[in-house]
Amino acid sequence: MVDASIPIHWRKFDERYRLNGNFCENCSTPYFPARPICPKCRRKGKLVERQMPFTGKIHSFTKVLVGPKGFDFETPYHLAIIELDNKAKILAQIVDSDAEKVKIGAKVKKVFRKIADNDAEGVIAYGYKFKVV
Amino acid sequence: MRSVSIIGYGLTRFGELWDMSLRELVAEAGLKAVENSGVPGEKIEAIYGGTMASGRLIGQEHIGALIADQMGLNPLPSHRMEAACASGSVALRNAMLAVAAGEHDIVAVGGVEKMTEVDTAEVGFALGGAGDMETELFFGASFPALYALMAKRHMHEFGTTEEQMAAAAVKNHKNGMNNPYAQFHKEFTIEDVMESGYVSTPLKLLDCSPITDGAAAVIIAETSIAKKLCEQPIEIIGSGQASGSLALTGRDNLTGIKATTIASNIAFKKAGLSVKDVDVAEVHDCFTIAEIMAIEDLGFFKKGEGGKATEQGKTAMDGEIPINTSGGLKSKGHPVGATGVAQAIEIVQQLQGKAEKRQVKGAKIGLTHNVGGSGATVVVNLYRRAK
Numbered sequence: 089m090v091d092a093s094i095p096i097h098w099r100k101f102d103e104r105y106r107l108n109g110n111f112c113e114n115c116s117t118p119y120f121p122a123r124p125i126c127p128k129c130r131r132k133g134k135l136v137e138r139q140m141p142f143t144g145k146i147h148s149f150t151k152v153l154v155g156p157k158g159f160d161f162e163t164p165y166h167l168a169i170i171e172l173d174n175k176a177k178i179l180a181q182i183v184d185s186d187a188e189k190v191k192i193g194a195k196v197k198k199v200f201r202k203i204a205d206n207d208a209e210g211v212i213a214y215g216y217k218f219k220v221v
Numbered sequence: 222m223r224s225v226s227i228i229g230y231g232l233t234r235f236g237e238l239w240d241m242s243l244r245e246l247v248a249e250a251g252l253k254a255v256e257n258s259g260v261p262g263e264k265i266e267a268i269y270g271g272t273m274a275s276g277r278l279i280g281q282e283h284i285g286a287l288i289a290d291q292m293g294l295n296p297l298p299s300h301r302m303e304a305a306c307a308s309g310s311v312a313l314r315n316a317m318l319a320v321a322a323g324e325h326d327i328v329a330v331g332g333v334e335k336m337t338e339v340d341t342a343e344v345g346f347a348l349g350g351a352g353d354m355e356t357e358l359f360f361g362a363s364f365p366a367l368y369a370l371m372a373k374r375h376m377h378e379f380g381t382t383e384e385q386m387a388a389a390a391v392k393n394h395k396n397g398m399n400n401p402y403a404q405f406h407k408e409f410t411i412e413d414v415m416e417s418g419y420v421s422t423p424l425k426l427l428d429c430s431p432i433t434d435g436a437a438a439v440i441i442a443e444t445s446i447a448k449k450l451c452e453q454p455i456e457i458i459g460s461g462q463a464s465g466s467l468a469l470t471g472r473d474n475l476t477g478i479k480a481t482t483i484a485s486n487i488a489f490k491k492a493g494l495s496v497k498d499v500d501v502a503e504v505h506d507c508f509t510i511a512e513i514m515a516i517e518d519l520g521f522f523k524k525g526e527g528g529k530a531t532e533q534g535k536t537a538m539d540g541e542i543p544i545n546t547s548g549g550l551k552s553k554g555h556p557v558g559a560t561g562v563a564q565a566i567e568i569v570q571q572l573q574g575k576a577e578k579r580q581v582k583g584a585k586i587g588l589t590h591n592v593g594g595s596g597a598t599v600v601v602n603l604y605r606r607a608k
Binding site: 096100120121147148149150151152153154155156157158159160162165167168169176177178179180181192203204213215 | 357358420
């Protein structure tokens with residue numbers, strides 16, 4: 089199962105544990121996850137590593153009742169597209185929050201959680217989820 | 222660049238086809254297309270296949286080679302194109318470009334998907350690869366969730382309602398009743414859709430296109446050659462393709478698919494036409510919200526008004542612009558790689574006057590709109606009877 093592969097998770101520790109993306113100093117755009125090339129500036133861009141803010145607000149959300157393989161036991165769960173304080177967007181589950189508080193505009197902050205445990209022999213994958221504050 | 226026309230077509234029934242394998246599906250659609258075109262197999266010069274996820278769904282790659290082999294057409298050049306749910310249209314477009322460029326005169330295009338060998342959760346995982354595997358699927362976002370995120374935002378910004386989305390499903394199931402190849406021959410009411418159970422809020426079971434097996438094929442030819450082979454060839458008068466960000470988080474906004482507008486502008490410019498000239502259209506309704514966004518992004522209605530227009534019947538068979546006369550992906554079914562080719566076939570039938578009970582009277586200009594993933598690939602084609 090590719091998503092339980094050790095190399096992928098190892099490569100992504102900084103991204104998934106620390107919200108490290110990058111930032112183009114030429115056009116002042118943050119990117120998460122980090123991009124190999126700034127799509128606006130391309131070769132004129134100057135990408136540097138940058139940690140994203142851990143707080144933001146819900147831009148859109150959904151309650152998932154039928155999930156893909158590996159998420160069956162977790163349903164229902166909330167997924168959201170969150171606009172972080174620096175305007176970068178991130179997709180993540182919303183956890184530990186009263187259902188009525190999960191709405192567009194709600195303020196959220198990142199928490200460290202287990203994401204997936206799909207393969208008996210593979211890695212237990214951790215990463216980011218968000219909760220309403 | 223030379224003009225290219227469709228001269229024949231064939232398709233299997235769409236549905237849960239337990240006793241047909243992928244290769245049998247392809248052979249049935251391919252043979253029907255060859256017979257329908259009147260062109261003997263020996264005259265075909267190349268094969269373009271479209272399949273999204275055969276590797277994950279049946280463990281088979283190299284579908285182009287499989288098609289040529291199973292159709293008895295070795296040693297023709299044959300390969301498969303993949304652009305998620307737009308695979309079929311991308312195959313058709315590239316086949317068209319090869320003929321337009323003069324590399325070939327007569328080419329076969331076959332789209333196919335075999336989705337029922339594995340269970341629903343596995344299919345969800347396979348289709349999730351049409352989005353961003355690392356930042357969407359990994360966190361539990363399969364396709365209903367991604368389109369649900371767009372629907373929620375569309376409702377928030379424009380007041381679109383679940384009932385308006387349901388109206389698209391009701392219309393498409395009504396249209397599908399007249400499509401002998403459709404997966405579903407069952408009408409639903411708005412209440413049926415509203416009570417069908419949430420898959421990912423606000424999308425319910427009946428807002429979602431089904432899991433389907435099926436294959437669709439067309440034979441295309443340079444237009445002057447086409448006119449000698451076929452009574453009424455259908456010319457592809459404009460084609461546009463565009464890409465968008467793989468993940469939803471890369472989009473400027475979630476209420477539309479920018480690649481649709483870009484691709485359709487290219488197609489209209491090439492054809493020298495505008496959206497007002499279109500008489501009938503097949504758009505990509507993988508979910509009801511996708512049809513509502515599509516009719517806005519293509520320019521049939523203003524952004525935000527697609528829901529109301531659908532509710533008011535403006536896209537019904539007797540409306541000002543019939544959309545998805547075939548029943549759409551919703552009731553016809555969505556064998557992913559075949560969909561783009563099946564959309565073209567519906568338009569061919571409409572423009573040849575052979576759509577029977579689905580016929581839009583006097584249809585002269587047709588449009589197909591095929592989306593990959595949540596909008597990362599879009600192909601828009603325009604068609605007219607070859608003169």
